[in-house]
Amino acid sequence: MTENRQSRTASRAARRKQKKKQKKSIWKKILIALAIVFLATAIGTTAVFGYWIATAPELDESKLADPFSSSLLDKDGKEFAVLGTDNRKKIEYEDLPQVLIDAVTATEDARFFKHHGIDFRRLFGAILANITDGFGSQGASTITHQVVEKSFLSPEKKIKLKVQEQWLALKLERKYSKEEILEMYLNKIFYGANSYGVAQAAETYFGKSDLHDLTLAEAAILAGLPQRPTAYNPFENPDATKKRMHTVLDLMVRHGKITEEEAEEAKQVDIPSLLVEKRPESNPYDAFIQQVQQEIEEKLDGANIFTDGLTIHTTLDTSIQDYVEFLLKDSEENPIPYPDDEMQAGMVVLDTKTGAIKAIGGSRNNENIGGFNYAIHGGSQPGSVAKPIIAYGPAIEYNKISTYHQINDDKPYEIAGTDKAIRNWNRQYQGWVSARYALQWSLNVPAVKVFDEAGWANAQQFAENLGIEFANDEIALTDPIGGSQTEVTPLQIAGAYRAFGNEGIYNEPYAVTKVVFQDGREVDLTPDAEVVMADYTAYMITDMLKTVVREGTGTAANISGLPVAGKTGTTNLEHKEGSPDAWFAGYTTNFTIAAWAGGYTDENGNRDVIPQGGTQVPIHLFRHTMQEISQGLETPDFERPSSVVEVKVEKGSNPPRLPSEFTPASEIVTELFVKGTEPTEVSEKFDELDPVTGLTATYDEETNSIHVEWKYDEEADVSFEVSAALAGSEMQVLSLTEDTAMTISEVEPGEYQIQVVVVSNEDEEIRSEPATVKVTVAEEEENIPPVQNLNAVYDENRGIIDVTWSYQGPPAAFEVSVNGQVHSNLVQGNGIEISGAVPGTTYQIIVTPIGQRGANEGVRGESASFTIDIPGETSPPPEEEEEIPEQPADGENGEGENEQPQDEDNVEE
Incomplete structure (x- = not known):
């Protein structure tokens, strides 16, 4: 047993030894492999670096002298500006005061006079930052590097270019002195305001041709400008300039160039007091060029359009830009009704299909290069132009609300946890309204409620998908009505609205399509398009905004023959009546325009309101521009996508209902629904009631009245509208009763038509078809009395007998007989002349009235007679002839047969 145990122990020891050898062997292989990889990498890297260095450009002395001018081309490839050729004053090192040298080196390259082109301490810090934060996060460029980059290389952040930059910096340091390199740098860089080189900048800003006259504060300003020459332009942004100056002064203190006391004294200076009064004149299309500069600086890090000799292809339409600038400059021909000289304005014109910027109006009456550009910089509260972007757009996109969607506009919207409330601009509240109506009249309360429905995060x-950036990166309750801290520019608003007109496709508005470098390399800067909303959202918002222009708050922007969609917007101040900002944003299928006006301040420098009538200026800018640039172009209407359906809806139904066959046309509206969400149920509000039955009408001669009766369901909650009309006259409502019978008293003779309509007591619009019946009221027969005062007079001169009478009775005509012979025609008047009287003859004249109307038609009255003797021829004449007045012939008196009616136009009532 002892031998076996020893044998097993020995075996285990052998196995452990074998495993240990195996582990050592594996680690040895791994280390060898790593060494090989490292060596190969080192060799490869060295080879690549060697290749990059070998292919680096030569130090061309001609390129070190001055910056290269850049050429800007419009949409058709025609040059419209050349930047970097003017406003340059060259200086030598001896012209530089020590204070300027100290300010520049402390800011850009504190160890400039100590290193040999590469600051290794700064380089290793940059490498560490690039490892932790990503390549390009921090640079190690010295002043020498910057001269090399601006002279020979592109500003792109590529390892190859950085390696070449380091190599060329070493070569430059070997060939030129520090003083010469600093001289090159200060002659080459751009300082803003069309100034190239530090000498020109000192004269442009401070009016100083001798740099030795510069103060510490002025030197610090000049040293800080090259980082962002437009943003730190002291003419336009003195506050930003001062902050940058403070940074430079602090760096000078840190590097021992000045004392704390000197820095504090310089910091107290008032920036505007240092500047010259006359500013440099602006370049043509300066507002557009500012946008070009901004895009290139953002998309090509380190590139400078004023010094890098670029060929820049842009989207500029010079004809549109010229017209925009015309509208923003005062002249007798300018149609814009500006209220005064103080108002500022800015506007942007985009291509609706592509997002290309066609024109930019940066400010009103801008005469200074680099002047503040209200179209692309700063920003203002958007007011109600925010409603489609933040309220109705999201509600349609996420909740698929219709344009008919009902919102209760019943009262101010109280803000939870405060004593404040959101109110409509007109302080009126209308109960349930549709989304279309609420947007049409820019109502605030419905907008906030729709925003709540859609969800704040949505x-x-x-x-944000439409380019809006919220203050503090967080949306607020008042953002849907444009009243929060969030501010926007016309460029942002135009970009957002353009997506509504472009089927929901958005890309950032752009002015630059392509940049060509000196070495022939091309960089495409056209942004990619992205679908940011459903086509139904884009179309339904557009359709509602067309209503705004057609019959809402934006009617002043309507242009005959153009399908225009748009929205007005104003802001307000908490303790002052009026609006400090006014907006209009609108579009067709070709162009999108956003315009802003405002810029007023009070004596304390606070925002102030626009004068009376001035809030209409953005609408006028939009209308005149859109009308001008659309001439000669086909502008098709917006095409409804298949995802949207048009549906007729019964007005007031909530939820929406289809109209019934009895719904009046005045109670039907056509609205848009996302397909699949349209209503299917038919409204019963206007269902027709059954008509009455058993309708009868009876005339009662004793009471001279008509008694009407009918039958209807006794339990129905209805009333009965009774109407009547004599033959030939219009129907007139007599009564609305809940009884099933009524009496019409004091009726006149004739044929009556009686009508009964059933009316709902809950809704008077719900009615039945009319039931009708006819009844005749006979005219009562009257006695025909005889004529009175019958008389006959002989007129010897005329040889006639003049017969007259009077009559009081029912309408009648008169039969006249002479000696038994009846006159051929009935006499209509009260007299007749009988000719052919024979002297010496006796005539008996009989007059009989005959009824002419109703029950008396043809009834003969009692006759009256009169006898007259005609004197013979031998009778002596009377002693004194009596003058007998001439009587009218038959039909010539006031009531005769041929009497004509009087002209109604000359009758006085």
Whole structure:
């Protein structure tokens, strides 16, 4: 047993020894492999680095002298600006004061005079930052590097270019002195305001041609400008300039160039007091060029359009840009009704299909290069132009609400936890309204309620997809009505609205399509398009915004013949009546325009309201621009996608119902629904009631009245509308009664038509078909009295007998007989002339009235007679002839047969 145990022990020891040898062998192989990989990597890296260094450009002295000008091309490839050729003053090192040298080196390269082109301490710090934060997060560029980059290399962050930059920096340091390199740098860089080189910048900003006259504060400003020459432009952004100056002064203190006391004294200076009064004149299309500069700086890190000799292809339409600038400059021909000289304005014109920027109006009457660009910089509260972006767009996108969607606009919206409330701009509340109506009239309360329905997170995501950036990265309750801290530019608003007009496809608005470097390399900068909303959302918002322009708050923007969608917007101040900002954003299928106006401040520098009528300026800018640029172009209407259906809805139904066959046309509206969400149930509100039955009408001669009766369900909650009309006249409502009988008293003779309509007591619009019956009221027969005052007079001169009478009775005509012979026609008047009287003859004249109407038609009355003797021819004439007045012939008196009616136009009532 002892031998076996020893044998097993020995065996285990052998196995352990074998495993240990195996482990050592594996680790040895791994270490050898790693060494091989490391060596191969080192060799490969060295080879690659060697290749990059070998292919680096040569130090061309001509390229070290001055920056290269950049060429800007419009949409058709025509050059419209050349940047970097003017406003340059060259200096030598001896022209530089020590304070400027100290400010520049402390800011850009504190160990400039100590290193040999590469600052290894700074380099290792940058490498560590690039490892932890990603390549390109921090640079190690010295002043020498910057001269090399601006002279020979592109600004792209590529390892190859950085390796070449290091190599060329070492070569430059061997060939030129530090003083020469610093001189190159300060002559080459751009300082803003169309100034190239530090000497020109000192003269542009401070009016100093001798750099030795610069103060510490001025030197610090100049040293800080190259980092962001537009943002730190002291003419336009003195506050930003001061912050940057403070940074430079602190760096000078840190590196022992000045004392704390000197820095504090310089910090107290008032920036505007240092500047010259006359600013440099602006370049043509300066507002657009600012956008070009901004895009290139953002997309090509380190590139400089003023010094890098770039060929920049842009989207500029010079004809549109010229017209926009015309509208923003005062002249007698300018149609825009600006209220005063103080108002500022900015606007942007985009291609609706692509997002390309066609024109930018940066400010009103801008005469200074690099002037503040209200179209792309800063920002203002958006007011109600935010409603489609933050309220109704998300609600349609996520909740699929219809344009008919009902919202209760019943009262102000109280903000929870405060004593404040959101109110409609007109302080009126209308109960249940549709989403279309609420947007049409820019009602605040419904907008906030729809925003709540959609969900705050959804609304924020929707708006951010359209390029809106929220204050503090968080949406607020008042954002849907544009009243929070969130501010936007016309460029952002135009970009967002363009997506509604482009079927929900968005890309960032862009001014640059392509950049070509000096070495021929091309970089495409056209942004990628992205679907950010459903096509139903885009179309339904567009359709509602067309209503805004057609019959809502934006009617002043309507353009005949163009399908225009758009939205107005104003903001307000908490303790002052009026609006400090006014907006209009709108689009067709070709162009999108956003315009802003405002810029007023009070004596304390606080925002102030726009004068009376000035809030309409953005609408005028939009209308005139859109009308001008759309001339000669086909502008098709927006096409409804298959995801949207048009449905007729009974007005007021909630939830929506289809109209019944009895719904009045005035109670039907056509609205848009996302397909699959449209209503299917038919409204019963206007269902027709059954008509009455057994309708009878009886005339009672004793009471001269008509008694009407009918039958109807006694339990029905209805009333009965009774109407009547004599033959030939219009139906007139007599009564609305809940009884099933009524009496019509004091009726006149004739044929009556009686009508009864059943009316619901709950809704008077619900009615039945009319039931009708006819009844005749006979005219009572009257006695025909005889004529009175019958008289006959002989007119010897005319040889006639003039017969007259009077009559009081029912309508009648008169039969006249002379000596038994009846006159051929009935006489309509009260007299007749009988001719052919024979002297010496006696005539008996009989007049009989005959009834002419109703029951008396043809009834003969009692006759009356009169006898007259006609004197003979031998009778002596009277002593004094009596003048007999001439009587009218038959039919010539006031009531005769041929009497004509009087002209109604000349009758006085």
